[in-house]
Amino acid sequence: MKVVALISGGKDSCYAMMMCNKYGHEIVALANLMPDDDSVDELDSYMYQTVGHQIIISYAECTGLPLFRRRIKGSTRHQELGYRITPGDEVEDMFILLSEVKRKIPSVTAVSSGAIASDYQRLRVESVCSRLGLVSLAYLWKQDQSLLLQEMIANGILAITVKVAAMGLDPAKHLGKEITFLNSYLHKLKELYGINVCGEGGEYETLTLDCPLFTNARIFLDEYQVVMHSSDSIAPVGILHPLAFHLENKADTQSLRSQNNKHEMEELGNVFEVQDYVERCVATREPVDYIPDVIDGANHRFQFSRTKNKSTFSICCWLHDSSSAGLQEDLKAVLGRIELQLTDFGLDWKNVLYVHLYIDDMTQFSMANETYVKFITHENCPFGVPSRSTVEMPLLQVGLGRAYVEVLVTNNQTKKVLHVQSISCWAPSCIGPYSQATLHEDILHMAGQLGLDPPTMNLCNGGPTVELEQALKNSEAVAKCFNCSISTSAIGFVIYCSELVPSLERHKIQEKLKTFLSEMKNSHLQDGDTYEALDPIFLYVLVPDLPKRACVEVKPILYVQGDTGETIEIIKERSCLTPQHYWAFKHEDWHDSCIQQCVVQEKICAVVLSITREVAVKICSDSLPTDFAHMEKLSKFSIYLLDKVLTDNTFAWEDIMNLRFYIPASLELSLEELVPIFSNAFLELAEMSQKVIDGGEPIFNIIPVIGAGSYASSMDDIVTCELLARKS
Structure with a gap:
């Protein structure tokens, strides 16, 4: 990808550019945000490092790359972690800056930044990138800071400190010092006081004077002034104010220019200052073309399933015998119907925790995503978009449409x-x-x-x-x-x-x-x-x-x-509080071989139930299930075992968050045939046990698969159950 690099002058943004090159990307431009007033060294900004901004102009000549700069007009107005477009916020200055880069260099597809640990900064860069259709590259993100600092030094980053603000760092002693010189001392301060050795907690800031990307020249700082912001006896704060610098050509080490004026810095290289009149780039996301008439069309027959957990429950929706034009229409119909169902409950997409997206053809994955983002967006999920899993399933083989969606929903935020x-x-x-x-x-x-x-x-x-x-x-x-x-x-x-x-x-x-x-x-x-x-x-x-x-x-x-x-308290031994005799089933030792369970007492109960072919033969009187009668018996046996696990661990059916039955498509039983079989089994259990099981609508989902099981080597169960329950 062709990349514009956000640079502050610090070691992190420069090393992030080097990592982009390492992974095959091409840096084609630099972008920098600087104070509106040249005499100001540091802004009260949550986003941008500006100390040393007087020297950034020379990066254009050092690298031979165009440098786009914009003066920061905004301030920190939107202080929540997740960013929403806010007029007058300093993030909008970044948007204008990168908009101009994209306009001048249309081939740019990605943005590099030096974020290591700040979610606040990363999320804002990602927000701007999303609006402009650009990819965010953050190759330093979540890296071990000790190893990262060593890598920077070993790979030729020559940077000096231009701000110190931490216990153990003295402006008089440590400003203007190279990170190579301070490396061991910073690690000592980490052991003593727990500082971030890369300065991610604001302990110090740096200015890069040379690195492998400076192919034309390196920077020499000739004169500077130490400015004290705080003389605190424990953690004094001081910054380095550059007064004069010069560049030396790397080819013959001859000085290119010398700057001795303390107030004026001459422009070097190919530098563009971005003003307010820049044309805003149009966001790439299209508006939702949601049409209720399509969802309620005669060609769509929907099946719903909903669990009854008090605070967290699942909703499942699929189509019967869709005669639509394809995946896009089916997925649109299913997501639209789920959206209406959420609205009926007084909820919306922001209440969704997880989405299982099953499609019939993975080659249409991109098309499925295009439809998906018309319903589930950052804008309608202000607390965070749900997590998701997407797999292909044999939907058409069991008489379904081309899309099947299950969502896990919560009543709280x-x-x-x-x-x-x-x-x-x-x-x-x-x-x-x-x-x-x-x-x-x-x-x-x-x-x-x-x-x-x-x-x-x-x-x-x-x-x-x-x-x-x-x-x-x-x-x-x-x-x-x-x-x-x-x-x-x-x-x-x-x-x-x-x-x-x-x-x-x-x-x-x-x-x-x-x-x-x-x-x-x-x-x-x-x-x-x-x-x-x-x-x-x-x-x-x-x-x-x-x-x-x-x-x-x-x-x-x-x-x-x-x-x-x-x-x-983790339950590792299976207990048996009350013998269960529903449908004439009685507990036998071999039943335990069908069950995997993970139980956190009085909190969580998770179960995988595996009805293998061998078990099916035992249950169905020495014959494999090939008709409704056999599947009816297996459904009852499965529910009998699940009920026993729940009862033994003091859980109720109404505690279930989700319950899935995986059925092989090779059995040639459609979901339209299978749903009544399992629904009737639950109704009978409710009548026999007088337990709270809502028989008005199913509390389970049936997932058609090629195969499933407790072992990778033998995914050939007749029925596999997956249950997750949590006490509210």
Whole structure:
């Protein structure tokens, strides 16, 4: 990609440019925001470093690149973490600046920034990029600061401090010093006081005088003045005000220019100052062309399912026998109907935590995204867009339309969303309105993770196990943002496997998952972590295809303990409080082999129930289920076992957040046939047990798959159940 680099003059923005080159991008322009008044060194800004701005003009000649500069007219008006367009805010100056760069250089498709840890800055850069149709590149994001500082020094970043504001940093001693000289001292201050060694907490700011991108010349600072902002005895604050500098040509080290005037800095190189009259670029997103008449058309027959959890519940919608023109129309109809259903409940898209998007043809993934973003946008989800998993399912094979959507909804707005759109070395970006993870009431719902190499966004080479390992690393990077780990906090994993993976390779996926989690757990123990780890459940689902033609997609769900300090009590032994005898089923020891469960006492109950062919033969009197009578018996047995797990752990059916039955499409039973079978089983259970199970509408979703099971090597269950319950 052709990139415009946001530069402050600091080491981070310069090293971010070097990382762009490393990953094959081309820096074609520089962009800088400076104070409206040249005599001002530092603004009261949450966004921009301006100390040393007098020297930035020379970067054009040092690099041979055009430099676009704009004077900051705005101030910090919108102070919430997530940015919304606010006239007069300093972020709008960045928008105008980058708009002009895009107008002058239409080939620019990406923006580089040096963000390391500030969500505030990253989100604002991403917001501007989204409005301009540009990709945000933040290759320093979430990197270990100690290692990052070492890398900068080793790779030729020559930068000096131009501001110090931390305990242990003295303006008289440490201003104007090279980071190479201060490296060991900064690490000592980290041990003593916990400072950020890269200065991410405002401890210090730098000015780059030379780096490998300065191909024409380097900068020499001839004269400067130390200006004290605070003489605090513990953490004095001082800045370096440049008075004179010169450039030296790298070819013959001959001085190009010398500047000795303390008040005037002559323009160097190809510099453009961006004014207010710049034409605003038109946003790339089109308005919603939502037409209610299409949704209510005669060609659409909808099926709904809704669970009854008091605070968090799921809604599922699919089409029967769609005769539409294609995926776009079907998805539009389904999303439109869900939107109307949310409205009926007094809710909207901002209440959605998670979206499962099932489509019939993964080659139309881009088209599905285009339709999706017309309903779910940043504007209508001010608290954060929901996380999402997208897979291909054999929908048409079981008589459905081309789109099937399930949403997890909450009645409250206590969710915490992680949505990073920037491409970085941390974890895959989310280019679009879906987030990496959503935390709600101690449960972390993570988006489906592919085996993508984060800085390139390409699938890793090497096959299914290599992809799986990278997907797990990506999942762990996301989990760390919520102070947890997939090896100790996971309630369960759903592993989607593409049918393109040879059957002989599938067992290796399971072995790799087991080994990876075990090694990571041991690493935590060696680091001194003493908290008890959850024993997660596993579900493997065989699907026709995945995004980017990936071999696997990992969907973890984690329990994140709150800050109450209470001890988690994990139930590891299955109990049997009351014998259950519904439909003449009686508990037998082999029943336990069908069940995986992860239970946090009085909080969460997660279950995977696996009805294998062998189990089906036992239940159906030594014959495989091939008709309605057999499936009726298997549905009742499945619900019997689920009811027993819930009862034994003191959970009720109304605590269920979602319940899915995965049924192989090869059974040639349509969902229109299957839904009444399971609905009647729930009705009978309610009558026999006098338990609260709403029989007015289903409380479950049926998902057509190629195969599913508890083991990757044998995804051939007749019925597989996935249940998640949480006490409100």
